[in-house]
Amino acid sequence: DSWGIFTFLCAALCNLPALPALNCSEELGPGQSIQQTYDLTRYLEHQLRTLAGTYLNYLGPPFNEPDFNPPRLARAERVPSATVDLDLWRGLTDNARLAANYRAYSRLLCYLRVLDGQVGTAELRHRLAHFCASLQGLVLSIGGVMSSLGYPLPAGPPAPPGAPLASNDFLKKMDDFWLLKELQTWLWRSAKDFNRLKKRVPPAVVTLRLEARGF
Amino acid sequence: EMHSQYERVGADVTMKCGSMDWDAAVTWTVNGTDIDESHLNGSYLILKNVNLTQTGPYSCYEGSSWHLKYQTYLRVGTPPKEPVLMCRSNNYPKGFYCSWHLPTPTYIPNSFNISVIHGTKEMVCEKDAVPKNRCHIRYLQLFSTVKYKVTLTVTNALGKNFTTLTFDEFAIVKPDPPESVVAKPVPNNPRRLEVSWQNPSSWPDPESFPLKFFLRYRPLILDQWQHVELSDGTSHTITDAYAGKEYIIQVAAKDNDIGTWSDWSVAVHATPWTEEPKHLTTEAQITETTSASTSSFMAPPTTKICDKGAMVGSGAVAVCWTAGLVVAAYSVLFI
Numbered sequence: 001d002s003w004g005i006f007t008f009l010c011a012a013l014c015n016l017p018a019l020p021a022l023n024c025s026e027e028l029g030p031g032q033s034i035q036q037t038y039d040l041t042r043y044l045e046h047q048l049r050t051l052a053g054t055y056l057n058y059l060g061p062p063f064n065e066p067d068f069n070p071p072r073l074a075r076a077e078r079v080p081s082a083t084v085d086l087d088l089w090r091g092l093t094d095n096a097r098l099a100a101n102y103r104a105y106s107r108l109l110c111y112l113r114v115l116d117g118q119v120g121t122a123e124l125r126h127r128l129a130h131f132c133a134s135l136q137g138l139v140l141s142i143g144g145v146m147s148s149l150g151y152p153l154p155a156g157p158p159a160p161p162g163a164p165l166a167s168n169d170f171l172k173k174m175d176d177f178w179l180l181k182e183l184q185t186w187l188w189r190s191a192k193d194f195n196r197l198k199k200r201v202p203p204a205v206v207t208l209r210l211e212a213r214g215f
Numbered sequence: 216e217m218h219s220q221y222e223r224v225g226a227d228v229t230m231k232c233g234s235m236d237w238d239a240a241v242t243w244t245v246n247g248t249d250i251d252e253s254h255l256n257g258s259y260l261i262l263k264n265v266n267l268t269q270t271g272p273y274s275c276y277e278g279s280s281w282h283l284k285y286q287t288y289l290r291v292g293t294p295p296k297e298p299v300l301m302c303r304s305n306n307y308p309k310g311f312y313c314s315w316h317l318p319t320p321t322y323i324p325n326s327f328n329i330s331v332i333h334g335t336k337e338m339v340c341e342k343d344a345v346p347k348n349r350c351h352i353r354y355l356q357l358f359s360t361v362k363y364k365v366t367l368t369v370t371n372a373l374g375k376n377f378t379t380l381t382f383d384e385f386a387i388v389k390p391d392p393p394e395s396v397v398a399k400p401v402p403n404n405p406r407r408l409e410v411s412w413q414n415p416s417s418w419p420d421p422e423s424f425p426l427k428f429f430l431r432y433r434p435l436i437l438d439q440w441q442h443v444e445l446s447d448g449t450s451h452t453i454t455d456a457y458a459g460k461e462y463i464i465q466v467a468a469k470d471n472d473i474g475t476w477s478d479w480s481v482a483v484h485a486t487p488w489t490e491e492p493k494h495l496t497t498e499a500q501i502t503e504t505t506s507a508s509t510s511s512f513m514a515p516p517t518t519k520i521c522d523k524g525a526m527v528g529s530g531a532v533a534v535c536w537t538a539g540l541v542v543a544a545y546s547v548l549f550i
Contacts, residue, residue: 042472067381069362072334082358086308089357090423181360188385189358191472196423 031201033148037141038194044134045187051127052180058124059173073174079107079182082189094200095151097193102142103154104186109135111179149201217272218287221323221372222265223294230260232275233285240278246271265291267322292323294374300367302380304388305417305477307424307470310353311387313340313380315367325371334361359384388474390426391415393449393466398485405458408432408485411450412466415477429467429476434460435484446471461486 056064080103092100112132143153222228232241237257243250254261262269275285296318304311313329329350331338340350363384368377393412401407410430414421425447431440434457445451456462465479 069364069381072361081360083356083360084358086354086357178360185358185360188473192358192423195425195471199422 029148031198033141033145034194034197034201037138037145038191038198040134040138040141041187041190041194044131044138045184045191047131047134048180048184048187051131052184054124054127055176055180058121059176063173063177068177070174070177072178073171079111079179080104081182082185084189094149094197095146097197098142098146098149098151099154101186101190101193102139102146105135105139105142106154108179108183108186109139112183115176115179145197216286218285219290220287221290221292223373224266224291225264228260228262228265228289229256230262230273230275230287230289231285232258232260235275235277235284241284242276242278242281244274244276245269265289267291270322290323290372292321292371292373293319295321295325295369295371295376297376297378298327298367298369300365300378300380302363302365302382302387304384304474305391305415306419307388307390307474308354308357309419310351312343312349312351313365313367314346314349315369316348317369321371321373323371323373325369328368328370330366330368332364332366333359340365354384357384385473388470390468390470390474390477391417392477392480393428393468394480396464396466396480396483398462398464398483400485400488401452402488403490405487405489406454406456408453408456408462408464408487409450410453410464410466410483412480413449415468418468425471426468427471429469430464431466431479432456432462432464434462436460456487458487459489 053064062068080100082104109132112128112135115128146153220228230243232239232243235241235258237259239258241255241258243255243260250260258275260273260275270289270291272286272288274283276282277284298315298317300313300315302311302313313331315327315329317325327348329340331340331352338352338355340352343349343351362381365380365382366377367379368375392415394415396410396412398408398410401409410432412428414426418424418426427447428445428449430443430445430451432453433440441455443451443453453462453464462485463482464485465482467476467479469476
């Protein structure tokens with residue numbers, strides 16, 4: 001039963017983001033971690049451009065056409081969307097901002113890993129695997145920033161949504177298309193999120209945390 | 216009653232004299248000037264292969280009574296070609312504007328209608344008073360996955376045409392060029408120029424949406440530009456300028472992460488600081504300083520030998536120290 005396999009895979013693969021990243025972040029102040037996370041999002045955005053190009057070609061037309069602009073089907077949202085009201089976005093607390101990023105990438109990683117298991121060509125599998133590894137690094141990096149600022153990590157990704165797996169080949173491809181689109185948009189948004197965080201994390205916080213740990 | 220008609224360039228136009236019979240005797244005028252009978256077919260005026268110069272008021276008068284029977288204003292023009300449409304966000308994240316024009320004139324009045332569709336929603340693009348042919352939209356949401364589709368339709372009496380643009384929110388971000396670019400020489404530094412500028416005033420939130428900059432400079436006498444990319448700050452010191460040569464300098468801006476570079480700023484000119492022919496003066500001042508010390512114990516007033524600015528460059532420092540030592544030596548001698 002493909003639905004059962006999907007559930008199992010997702011549950012198994014998605015327990016990883018719960019790992020605390022304290023080992024990495026203890027050496028860096030939150031300011032530096034934020035800069036690193038920002039750099040990671042830019043790197044991933046760059047990587048995604050190549051990956052998306054290859055993957056959309058694999059899906060074939062019309063998905064690989066530059067003007068392809070399908071309407072968003074009213075299906076259950078698998079991944080929290082990056083789209084947000086401007087004032088709401090501005091008003092996000094640092095914690096909420098980081099948590100939104102953490103949750104989004106955790107789930108995106110989960111879905112990408114499932115994709116990895118399904119694609120046909122070896123080249124695509126290799127690229128996807130590499131991308132997933134980098135994305136895993138991003139999730140850990142965000143987790144590290146949150147820990148160093150004293151914020152709790154959001155709970156692990158919830159069980160896969162109740163919506164059934166795509167019933168036909170075309171709809172499955174549409175899902176893949178939107179997954180990549182959502183990922184691309186999140187990476188653009190994260191650059192802006194981390195720009196904002198960079199300005200708001202005072203250097204003084206670093207000293208306080210070190211003192212608290214008895215250094 | 217003045218009628219109105221529009222005709223295409225190159226068309227054949229037949230004008231009837233109102234309700235007059237075909238074989239009635241009439242006179243046609245254009246702009247008050249009589250039209251030769253050779254252009255008449257009975258009481259009809261025939262204009263073959265009309266051109267733009269034939270735009271004007273045409274009147275038809277009954278032969279003998281010279282009663283005005285019919286008047287029309289002829290406008291010769293063309294149906295619109297596909298318009299040129301451009302959309303750009305120079306004020307991200309506030310919104311974007313679109314502007315348009317026709318590639319060739321139609322010579323008759325045109326009306327424009329613009330529609331903006333985002334997913335399933337139709338958005339209103341508010342027309343600007345100035346400049347005309349421009350409208351702006353405010354973003355309701357940021358970081359959208361759905362593209363914007365803008366359709367511009369142009370209509371006139373002879374036809375219509377349209378064009379469409381489809382784009383992502385991020386793709387059209389292009390700031391205005393940096394403002395208030397200033398380039399100054401640096402005193403006592405013959406190879407330096409200090410350049411500073413400001414964020415374009417149309418960019419609403421440089422704190423959350425920082426800009427990065429691209430500086431280019433060259434001496435007027437050379438064609439090759441030198442480039443520097445700067446990820447933050449609104450100033451830069453050029454340190455490899457050719458001494459004594461006038462430079463031309465420009466700056467461009469781009470959102471740190473998305474979109475494209477702005478156009479180049481207005482060019483500024485500057486020449487690095489050059490030393491005035493002061494070699495003789497410098498030695499003379501040392502002599503003056505030492506002879507001044509023989510009569511008073513006071514340190515000489517600050518001379519150009521020991522300028523604060525002259526701390527850079529070992530030559531200047533050496534002179535500074537030398538003067539200081541000489542002064543100190545003589546002062547000690549006379550205590």
